[in-house]
Amino acid sequence: MLCDNCKKREAKIKIKEIGPDHKIVVLNLCEECAEKKGILIKQQISPLEKLQELLTKTKKIDLICPNCGLSFTDFKKRGRFGCSQCYQTFRSEIERIIASIHGARSHTGKRPREGEKPQSQRIKMMRLREELKRALEREEYERAAEIRDQLKKLVNNE
Amino acid sequence: MNRLPIKELPWLSATGPYSTIVISSRVRIARNLKAFKFDAKLTDKEAENLLALIADVLKTSTEGEYFDFSLLNPIEIQSLLESHLISPDFATSKKKRGLFLLKSGNCAIMINEEDHLRIQALVSGFDFEGSFEVANRIEELLDSQLELAFDETFGYLTSCPTNVGTGLRVSAFLHLPGLVLTKEIEKVLRGAMTIGLAVRGVFGEGSDIRGNLFQISNQITLGSSEAEIIETLKRPTEQIIQYELKARDSLSKHAPIELEDKIFRALAILKSARLLTSIEATNLLSAVRLGVEMGLIKDYSLALINRLMILLRPANLQLYLGRSLTPNDRDIERAKLFQRMLRDGG
Numbered sequence: 441m442l443c444d445n446c447k448k449r450e451a452k453i454k455i456k457e458i459g460p461d462h463k464i465v466v467l468n469l470c471e472e473c474a475e476k477k478g479i480l481i482k483q484q485i486s487p488l489e490k491l492q493e494l495l496t497k498t499k500k501i502d503l504i505c506p507n508c509g510l511s512f513t514d515f516k517k518r519g520r521f522g523c524s525q526c527y528q529t530f531r532s533e534i535e536r537i538i539a540s541i542h543g544a545r546s547h548t549g550k551r552p553r554e555g556e557k558p559q560s561q562r563i564k565m566m567r568l569r570e571e572l573k574r575a576l577e578r579e580e581y582e583r584a585a586e587i588r589d590q591l592k593k594l595v596n597n598e
Numbered sequence: 599m600n601r602l603p604i605k606e607l608p609w610l611s612a613t614g615p616y617s618t619i620v621i622s623s624r625v626r627i628a629r630n631l632k633a634f635k636f637d638a639k640l641t642d643k644e645a646e647n648l649l650a651l652i653a654d655v656l657k658t659s660t661e662g663e664y665f666d667f668s669l670l671n672p673i674e675i676q677s678l679l680e681s682h683l684i685s686p687d688f689a690t691s692k693k694k695r696g697l698f699l700l701k702s703g704n705c706a707i708m709i710n711e712e713d714h715l716r717i718q719a720l721v722s723g724f725d726f727e728g729s730f731e732v733a734n735r736i737e738e739l740l741d742s743q744l745e746l747a748f749d750e751t752f753g754y755l756t757s758c759p760t761n762v763g764t765g766l767r768v769s770a771f772l773h774l775p776g777l778v779l780t781k782e783i784e785k786v787l788r789g790a791m792t793i794g795l796a797v798r799g800v801f802g803e804g805s806d807i808r809g810n811l812f813q814i815s816n817q818i819t820l821g822s823s824e825a826e827i828i829e830t831l832k833r834p835t836e837q838i839i840q841y842e843l844k845a846r847d848s849l850s851k852h853a854p855i856e857l858e859d860k861i862f863r864a865l866a867i868l869k870s871a872r873l874l875t876s877i878e879a880t881n882l883l884s885a886v887r888l889g890v891e892m893g894l895i896k897d898y899s900l901a902l903i904n905r906l907m908i909l910l911r912p913a914n915l916q917l918y919l920g921r922s923l924t925p926n927d928r929d930i931e932r933a934k935l936f937q938r939m940l941r942d943g944g
């Protein structure tokens with residue numbers, strides 16, 4: 441059997457993919473094409489595919505970003521913004537698209553030039569807890585005590 | 599770039615937690631500068647200014663090396679890709695691009711990828727937090743000196759709306775031969791997908807091509823904080839590790855001879871083949887790796903196996919040997935490399 445992709449080499453690998461209609465498609469590929477593809481079971485639908493789908497359903501509007509000159513039609517075509525101000529220019533059009541890709545409307549993570557850096561602190565504590573767990577597993581009690589002290593300091597600073 | 603960075607890549611060291619299953623943990627943070635247009639509208643001249651500005655900030659505030667892509671040859675660029683330091687898109691891009699590689703070797707900053715900045719940290723084993731801290735240190739350093747594009751509602755602004763918010767992608771690079779051999783891999787990975795994670799990897803019926811290597815990562819970047827995204831990925835990764843351990847256990851209980859035969863047969867071929875393609879070498883190395891991971895092979899370290907896994911790729915092999923080779927010559931030289939490295943134990 442020949443490879444479904446290049447139709448030149450012998451197919452050696454059977455691959456299942458979830459197609460655009462959500463049905464499982466079976467592909468027979470040669471090793472080279474399978475390696476190039478790099479994806480065996482694709483996501484139900486990736487955020488990028490979802491974006492493309494949403495953009496085809498979006499109505500045309502005559503708006504152009506004053507900063508970079510990107511038109512909404514260009515954005516609809518490529519799914520990429522031209523500058524940070526595009527988000528402002530097209531805000532009312534893209535709010536719904538972004539919400540439906542991410543299942544959320546607003547950012548809750550880090551912010552530029554934060555004094556306190558709560559996310560960084562939280563993740564540092566997560567790491568220290570993991571290290572503590574491993575130190576205890578290995579019965580390295582001195583190391584564990586050190587980590588406990590570091591954790592205490594972080595908690596007190598909060 | 600006359601030296602190959604892979605000698606010093608700490609993500610190959612196999613020193614991190616669970617490094618018998620999780621080869622590496624990666625964190626990628628996407629950022630853009632407010633003062634520059636995004637990729638779609640950035641001119642070559644502006645891109646040059648962007649590269650110079652960012653390279654300058656990085657050079658003066660941290661230790662590392664800057665690579666101007668216009669000065670690299672295709673093999674060197676391919677080698678950076680094979681060593682997991684740049685993305686496939688970045689490798690093939692026609693734009694003005696640069697890479698800053700931290701001296702520690704655990705962080706690479708792609709400049710002018712789809713976003714102005716793609717800060718990537720790679721650490722050994724199952725350690726998302728450690729990886730985040732490495733990338734985050736660079737992010738904070740850049741944030742203190744440059745104005746990043748940020749919006750109160752949307753968070754960090756990115757060229758593509760799928761990366762907006764935290765701009766954070768967390769991923770684990772996994773070696774799962776046990777689950778492939780027990781044919782449970784599809785079920786396990788499908789489980790990860792149903793909770794919204796992306797899974798990459800190749801496995802076919804009967805053939806374990808691509809070395810039983812898989813990658814899982816988050817897809818959603820807006821609405822969850824950085825710590826929450828890490829948590830979202832940690833639990834399923836822990837679960838996959840447990841499933842893989844169980845599968846290996848079951849193999850050594852129920853099919854010990856078949857398992858050892860597979861492992862030692864692979865080792866024998868790698869030690870004595872005269873021609874090795876990269877696909878064949880990758881697959882055989884996966885079996886040998888399993889032998890080392892399960893303590894059945896004691897002569898080699900996991901770090902050596904990791905190093906071979908990267909070194910066997912075409913561009914890395916050519917840079918390592920210091921000359922360009924035809925595909926057939928590569929297969930010959932690859933076989934020699936394995937003979938040498940496995941004989942000397944690295």
Ligand SMILES: [Zn+2]
Nearest residue numbers: 443446470473
């Ligand atoms: Zn093909």
Ligand SMILES: [Zn+2]
Nearest residue numbers: 505508523526
């Ligand atoms: Zn714009």
